[in-house]
Amino acid sequence: MHQALSESLRQQLLAIAALAEEPAIPDLTTRPVFILSPASLLGTTHGPQIAKSTTGLVAVVDDMSCEAVIHGAPRWSSMDFLQRAAQYANAVAIDFSESPADRSHMAELCRRASIPKEDCVIAQAQLGMVSVYETVGDYRLKTLERLDDFLRLADRFADHHSRATLYANLLFRLTYDRSYMLQTWANPIEEYFSSYAAPSTFRLGSQEHYCDCGAFQGPIVSKFLGATNYHYKSITAFEPDRANFEVLERISALPLENFRPVNKAVSSRKQTLRFMETGTVSSYVSAAGTATVQTTKLDDELEKLTFLKMDVEGFESKTLQGASRLITNQRPRIAACVYHYAHDLLDVVSQLDKSVDDYHLRLRQHNGSYYYDLILYASPITGVEAPAWAA
Template sequence: MIHSLRKSLIEAFSSNDAHERAQALRLKPLIIFGPQSSLGLMHLKKLLSKGANFILAVDDFCQDKEIQGIPVCNSRKFLKIAPSMRDVVALDFSQTPYTQALYKQLAIEANIPMRDLLEVLAAYDAPSVYEPVPIYRERTRARADDWLKLSEMLADDMSRATLYSILLQRLEYNRNWLKEIMIGGRDEYFGQSSDSNTFTMGKKEHFVDAGAHRGTVISKLLGVTGWEYASIHAFEPDRGNFTALQHLSPFPLERFFVHNCAVSNKQETLRFSETGTMGSHVSDAGGVTVPCVKLDDTVEQATFIKMDVEGFETKAIEGAATLIATQRPRLAIASYHYAPDLLDIVAKLQSIAPDYHLYLRHHFGYFYDTILYATPRNDWQPLSHAE
């Protein structure tokens, strides 16, 4: 599988066929499969505002007659009216293996071509995460040689297959490339059992969560370890999220330190887009300002650092250079918000800890969540003093 994926990737780097196919969708009447999926809810309204010509939505569970002004019908009715439709294209916005297989078969039965939602996102310059999909693709293509070099730095074949597949998704506008490598959210950052596909947690972890949201990952940590840990430092600049984080537990948590600030490579104040969601992020267009700190100035001990700071990871790692070099913690770092993030994060980490073993896993059927796992060990186990 590795060799065929690499060959496909090299071909995709030199081809613009996928982008041209996507642009042709601007001329077509469109049918949306799965309009109430999270990706449908995220993108449909914006696509309509950009002029996408959706003429029908197919959903077996919707009780409304319309969604965003688009007529809705169930699968059975769709099959009855499909023969009267001409020159239409169906788009799959669904996410689960069952619904994706269902809609694929539905399109076959209706004799209507089906394409992936990423193609219509590209056609109308909709965002991937923060960058428009075509820009995300072009910035990926521009560093083709660097991606191939990165593949040789990864610690196992699963990491290489993951890298090739996520890049092919970007270049080909097709989520199907992820099917063989996606491992789901259960093991994201760390697993919930000893046979997980990512890190196993010890019961003496000095855990640092940069981008703690409302304690989502910390709650998982407490559940996995049975509330056993050495210390927890949680950093969250969004005020609403921080308030929820402070009330994570109904009783006081010992050695639990919460910080209402962002993390960076220096102490500074930056503008911040505060949304009360996981997507709050540093932005020049932000409506508030937040203080930033270096992890090196704030945390004394770390055996595990989790980072998801919406594209600010490289600066956050730079601000933790001493902590990483001296404490040698395991790292789980979100690496997908902007096209070159993974390359930049690896380059920065290599300058600090060149002997770390690098693994890559992907946890969702979309541009996110690609996580870089870095460890001074050559396995998924805790550091000896954190077991």
């Protein structure tokens, strides 16, 4: 299945890239607008700015909230929308829904109401809004600039699912159509590693020296403990945000053996940087930051490493640079986020190639509704099982 899908998506990608036409919504800022699923993560994050940028916002459509007003507009139910939307000529609905069920519901709702539905990402691009840390438009342009590099990388992946995942992700970047990614969507529960009988990411061994870079408040550390049944060699967790770190330190009601939380950021060298400290998953290095953070190199912090997880807001390639000795000598498996910036995937693979030349690469998209959770899986051995030295 994935082989045929991969080839089909590749051909669609080449055709769309040749056109190089950026989608747009005519008269977005002046025509009547409805916002669908305003309380979703995407709706909460990006909906308010779109609401402020359009002079014709009529209502938001949400069946779950008890609020009368969301994003400054009256809340309608789906039935309200069906009964009242037709009176607004030339109206358009901007869709922020995320789950397949919600997206299908909103598509059917708009079909029955005869109101055209457009994706929120098109609106974000048109209004110059961010994707993750780059604007949606810049993310698209940078993808086009290095499309040939992405296509060459696809040929290096170890399986057809990975190639299909990359093509679907690139199609989304160019068209702003999130539905492409649902065709290759990988189980979110298996992100980084899995406890399932037939995993598609990695299975952990009982001798792991695990390093969590961007540990937040410890959800993946907790997942690691469950996946290994507390049978491991060591855990080192880096989290620069002080509020998050305080929670991370108290992650377990039981004393954990060989668990070392570190209140630093990871990078290619030691330095002090400005830091936007938010107490959320999105704390990040920024010149506009209100706090400072000390960075460190993994080569200076660790002697043993079998599994490296990285979600460090675009610092993944720098983290690999600072871990070149460990990667060359210890040959850990790596699960790296590659979605914060358009070239993250290319940069991470390029940096990894400087330390090892024989790693097997796979790619999975664990979020089927946005840029988030595109993960590169790199291993010194084929397949999903732990190597002998970590088993």
